[in-house]
Amino acid sequence: MYDPIFAKSFTKYERKRFGFCALILSLIIALSICSIFKPHLHPLSVIGDAFDLQLSINAVEDMIINDDTVLNYEPKVNNAAENLPLSITSSDNTLSVNDTSALISESIGSNAAENLPLSITSSENTLIVNDTSTLILQPIVKKITEPICRTLEGGADYCDIEGDIRVEANSSTIFVVTNDHESISNSTNSWSIQPYPRKGIAFVKHWTVKLVRYDDVNIPKCTQNHRTPAILFSIGGYSGNHFHDFADLLFPLYTTSFHYKREVHFLASDYKSWWVPKFPELLNKLTKHEILDIDREKAEIHCYNKIVAGLKFQRELIMDQSSLMHNFRQLLRETYSLERKKTVRTRKGDGRKPRLMIISRKRTRILTNEGEVSKVAKKLGFEVVLAEAGVSTNLRSFAQMVNSCDVLMGIHGAGLTNMVFLPDNAILVQLVPLGGIDIFARLDFGNPASGMNIRYMEYKIATKESSLSRRYSIDDLVLKDPMSFHRKGWETLRSVYLDNQNVTIDIRRFKGTLVKALKLIRH
Structure with missing residues (x-):
């Protein structure tokens, strides 16, 4: 009914225009719908x-x-x-x-x-x-933004490496493979290190850490691939000395490896077949893998994604992070079944005597009247134990003996290292020989004691208490100017004041030190 109305309202030409526009509009709508719903096609x-x-x-x-x-x-x-x-x-x-x-x-x-x-x-x-x-x-290899190797505060060489790492024992070289051309061309790409905390020691092998390009034809091919990280260190140096075993190796090994929770390989350079069996229980707490004598792996190329060359070392038995020594001592208690974590305060008349261990030396720096010292200590109220740890001494039983004591006393020397087994709040009494040895006494034992929660006392040997006073005149430089021998070097210093000096304590003078130690234990 609307067609006649539409026809009367518009001319024939106008009606054709409307039809054409409607057709175009319909096509546009149809194309739009198709473009929305059709699947994605790419030529x-x-x-x-x-x-x-x-x-x-x-x-x-x-x-x-x-x-x-x-x-x-x-x-x-x-x-x-x-x-x-x-x-x-x-x-x-x-x-x-x-x-x-x-x-x-x-x-x-x-x-x-x-x-x-x-x-x-x-x-x-x-x-x-x-x-x-x-x-x-x-x-592609992670861009190297910092030096791979550096010298720590304590002077130790230390390299922390990640990436494609290949250890070639035959040339004592650690190859770090990279395609970061900029790092190789614009920075140091080779380091010579000694993986031992003390530098400049003749009997510690030098290792080379070398950055190489991935397309270098001289890169050794891996024969053994490891997913576990590794720590390369030297058992050379002063290992075998009880103090250096702990200060240079065991404690630094712990601080370097503890966060791996035993999932780490130990690569030992300058391997000593007798050293590892001295500490099997403790080393087993640090790694679940057999310690590898890396110097003998001449026919192998061991490959890792992460390796540390050298050990974390700051000062003797000290790290800024104080919890490290606390945790290390707890590890020693667990390893050697040490029952006492802390000393028990005793009172006069309660029936329990505090125990005093005197480290008895038989070769150098001998306490010639230790019997008299022991007798006076007993009269004051101590239970006295005389002991010296030798090469054949069972470390577990000796550690348990030390742990049972409240006071550890001895002349400056490696035997005082056994303070690591003492319970918290115990007392260390160090007898400091004549000859300006004070600085070494504090560095080796006095300063570390506080980090172990051990109270420290020292007794300085007077001239008349030293055997040197009977060998040299009072005007001799040995007695008059010990520092002149310090300037001549460590070997001269050690020969005069450490290897050839014995001590005879003045009992009256020393009694006051024992009384003070007893009061500290009881209060």
């Missing part, structure tokens, strides 16, 4: 079926380079393309990349598209690789 997807390469996380290990453009990927799901806000197309041997701001990567695997010139498109959850001719695959 390269058909060609790409010939290659149809999906890159998974495990395959993504190499860096794709096209001229000056580097594409890096760090996939977080099974398909490399998932969640990538990009499109990459190939045209005339070039890559066109849109929105690469979110592309971050470690590497693309050498097997992902080895030797394939390619282009990449991102479609849903897949990466499609198609033929181009200018792409090169290269491994």
